[in-house]
Amino acid sequence: MRYAYALTTALLFAGTAATMTLHQPAGAQTAQNEPGTIAATTAPQPGAPMSFADMVARLQPAVVNISTTQKVTVSTDPLAGTPFQGQMGPGQPVTRTAESLGSGFIISADGYVVTNNHVISAGAKGAVVETITVTLSDRREYKATLVGRDPTSDLALLKIEGANLPFVRFGDSSKARVGDWVVAIGNPFGLGGSVTAGIISAVHRVTGTGGANDRYIQTDASINRGNSGGPMFDLQGNVIGINSQILSPTGGNIGIGFAIPAEEAQPIIEQLMKGKPVERGYLGVAMQDVTAEVADALGIPKDRGTLISRVEPGAAADKAGVRQGDVIVKVGGEDVTPDQTLSRLVAGLKPGAKVPLDIVRDGKPVRVVVTVATRPSDEQLAAAAGNGFNPGDADSDEPEALAAVSLGIRVIPLTSDLAQQLRLPSNLKGVVINAIDPSSDAAGKGLQPGDLISSVNGTPVASGKDIATAVAASKKAGRGRVLLYVQRGNNARYIPIDING
Numbered sequence: 001m002r003y004a005y006a007l008t009t010a011l012l013f014a015g016t017a018a019t020m021t022l023h024q025p026a027g028a029q030t031a032q033n034e035p036g037t038i039a040a041t042t043a044p045q046p047g048a049p050m051s052f053a054d055m056v057a058r059l060q061p062a063v064v065n066i067s068t069t070q071k072v073t074v075s076t077d078p079l080a081g082t083p084f085q086g087q088m089g090p091g092q093p094v095t096r097t098a099e100s101l102g103s104g105f106i107i108s109a110d111g112y113v114v115t116n117n118h119v120i121s122a123g124a125k126g127a128v129v130e131t132i133t134v135t136l137s138d139r140r141e142y143k144a145t146l147v148g149r150d151p152t153s154d155l156a157l158l159k160i161e162g163a164n165l166p167f168v169r170f171g172d173s174s175k176a177r178v179g180d181w182v183v184a185i186g187n188p189f190g191l192g193g194s195v196t197a198g199i200i201s202a203v204h205r206v207t208g209t210g211g212a213n214d215r216y217i218q219t220d221a222s223i224n225r226g227n228s229g230g231p232m233f234d235l236q237g238n239v240i241g242i243n244s245q246i247l248s249p250t251g252g253n254i255g256i257g258f259a260i261p262a263e264e265a266q267p268i269i270e271q272l273m274k275g276k277p278v279e280r281g282y283l284g285v286a287m288q289d290v291t292a293e294v295a296d297a298l299g300i301p302k303d304r305g306t307l308i309s310r311v312e313p314g315a316a317a318d319k320a321g322v323r324q325g326d327v328i329v330k331v332g333g334e335d336v337t338p339d340q341t342l343s344r345l346v347a348g349l350k351p352g353a354k355v356p357l358d359i360v361r362d363g364k365p366v367r368v369v370v371t372v373a374t375r376p377s378d379e380q381l382a383a384a385a386g387n388g389f390n391p392g393d394a395d396s397d398e399p400e401a402l403a404a405v406s407l408g409i410r411v412i413p414l415t416s417d418l419a420q421q422l423r424l425p426s427n428l429k430g431v432v433i434n435a436i437d438p439s440s441d442a443a444g445k446g447l448q449p450g451d452l453i454s455s456v457n458g459t460p461v462a463s464g465k466d467i468a469t470a471v472a473a474s475k476k477a478g479r480g481r482v483l484l485y486v487q488r489g490n491n492a493r494y495i496p497i498d499i500n501g
Contacts, residue, residue: 052183056195059237061166063185063230065135065192066104066115066144066158071128103186103230104134104158105239106167107269111142111160114269115229116244117149120156134160137193148272152280152375153213154244155265156229157272168231171238173261176200176217184221184243184257186230196222198255204339205258207245212280212347212375215339216258217241223257232259241265281349282375283322284315286493287342290327293496297457297474297483298327300360305329306342309485309493320370323361324485325458325494330358347375362458407471407482407497408440409433411464414452422450423489430454430487431461441498452487471499 102119106112113134120132132144142160149156180200188194198221205218219232223243232241241259248254271278288294288307295302305327311318322328329336331345332355349355351374359366411431412418419426433451436443455461456470474482481496 052195052197055233055235055237056183056185059168059183059231059233060185060193060195061137062106062168063137063193064104064106064113065187065190066102066113066119066229067133067135068100068120068129069131069133070100071130101187101190101226102228103226103243105229105231106165107169108167109163109165111162111165112147112273113144113158113160114242114265115156115158116242117151117154117156119229120146120149120158121151132158134158135192136166148275150268150272150278152211152278153260153264153268155242155260155268155272157269168233168237168239170262170266171234171236171240173217173240173263176203176234176240176261178202181235182217182219182221182240183233183235184219184223184227184230184259185233186223186227186243188222188224188226190226194227198222201256203261206338206341207247207258212341212343213260213264214341215261215264215344216244217261219257219259220255221257222253222255224253225251227257238262279351280347280375281351281353281372282315283317283346283370284312284373285317285322286310288494289338291496293481293498294483294494296479297481297496298360299363299477299479300327303338305336305360307494316370316373320357321368322357322359322370325361325455326366327360328357329360330356332356346372407467407499408437408442409447410435411453411467413462422452424452424487428452428454428487429460429462431463431467445495445497447484447486447495447497450488453484454487454492455485456482458483458485474499 100119102115104113104115104119107114120129132146134142134144136142142162144158144160147157147159178200181197182200183195183197185193185195198219200217201220202218205216206214207216208214217232217240219241221232223246225246227243228245230243231239232243234240240262242262242265243257243259245258246253247256247258268278286309288309290298290300290302290305290307292302294307295304298307308317308322308324308326308328311322311324328342331342332349334340334345336342336345349372351372353372354369355372357368357370359368410433412434414424414428414430414432416426418432419428422432430452433447433449433453436447436449453461453467456467457474459466459470461467461470471482480500481498484495484497486493486495
């Protein structure tokens with residue numbers, strides 16, 4: 001496939017401007033862009049180049065192209081219409097060869113190479129990576145061995161056999177500021193040695209993908225497919241990020257790219273280099289953000305803490321006394337915020353450490369001490385999650401349906417037969433939705449017949465009357481929402497529902 005690219009040049013015009021000075025009392029606050037207040041800080045920093053050419057010439061030899069060959073087993077389609085396919089028999093597996101391309105960079109003279117895990121991982125189910133090839137800017141090629149990988153952070157470490165190789169070092173990404181210049185070098189779309197420049201658009205960017213490592217440096221430097229695993233440099237030539245993801249409706253650059261900060265990546269790479277597994281702290285809870293709606297339902301400030309929607313029996317949180325419905329607001333004295341998530345704070349804890357958790361429970365502060373466990377692998381966590389969010393169909397003909405009209409739903413008590421039909425654990429209690437107003441907020445939030453409501457604002461419910469009572473109490477307290485605890489199959493979460501509609 002061929003790609004055509006258009007280059008757009010932005011011209012910056014400088015000129016003089018007439019200004020009007022307004023008399024202000026002594027000590028009054030001035031405008032952020034008051035004449036004369038910015039020039040000193042926007043002048044080129046020491047070492048800032050008029051051109052990036054000399055800097056790139058020094059750095060580019062340490063940036064590499066990474067390619068893999070994979071064997072992929074697929075089933076043939078007897079209806080595909082190819083003239084020879086029928087000779088192999090319908091559905092007979094066929095092994096094919098696939099390739100992938102990405103970027104990386106050398107961090108030692110003896111050939112350690114950093115890249116993204118997804119660059120060297122099998123791209124399809126059933127695929128097996130056979131070879132990894134590292135190509136330097138001078139076209140020298142090396143077969144690489146995989147030293148270690150960490151899928152959770154999307155990092156991998158390779159080794160090529162060489163001596164006196166060009167390499168670069170990590171810098172301190174904690175000092176990066178929004179507006180700083182950055183340079184990205186990589187191999188977008190297989191085009192070797194491409195260089196782009198831009199600024200840091202955001203630091204500590206949470207993308208919403210979840211997990212302990214969802215905190216990135218955002219940049220408008222052009223990053224495209226194939227840039228993954230390549231370095232992001234500051235103007236001193238230090239690696240402050242590893243280009244990892246883009247946000248794009250088209251798959252191409254729209255000026256929103258993300259890099260794993262060096263402060264996050266370097267300790268993980270050092271662990272992989274030592275041949276040690278990367279250990280992270282673990283509580284054993286399911287979590288939800290405290291959105292404005294959730295905060296309104298609970299009567300707490302928004303963007304403060306994380307709501308616990310489930311506690312794994314026997315896990316560290318359970319042993320410490322953490323309960324479903326708790327809002328954890330601090331971990332070891334550190335505030336839980338949208339920029340500093342509970343996942344991130346807990347993952348950074350040493351397994352075995354005893355750490356205090358500050359909790360809001362039923363509107364009151366509670367403190368518990370947890371002994372941090374070791375986070376299971378992604379595969380173990382996925383297996384424990386069950387088979388997805390699939391409740392089956394509720395029997396809408398159950399007699400004595402009770403109305404929770406204020407929420408736009410009708411509910412019936414949960415029976416043992418109904419629990420079996422909905423594939424719900426036998427120990428659950430609550431009411432099951434058997435009808436819903438499609439124009440209601442509940443329907444808009446995704447609730448549907450067959451969902452189990454076990455509590456409202458943390459209070460267990462066994463009938464539509466219980467729900468109506470909880471709604472009335474919330475209205476009396478001046479709240480605009482109630483928080484339902486909803487279970488569907490093996491999955492459960494808190495859902496805030498508007499009570500003013």
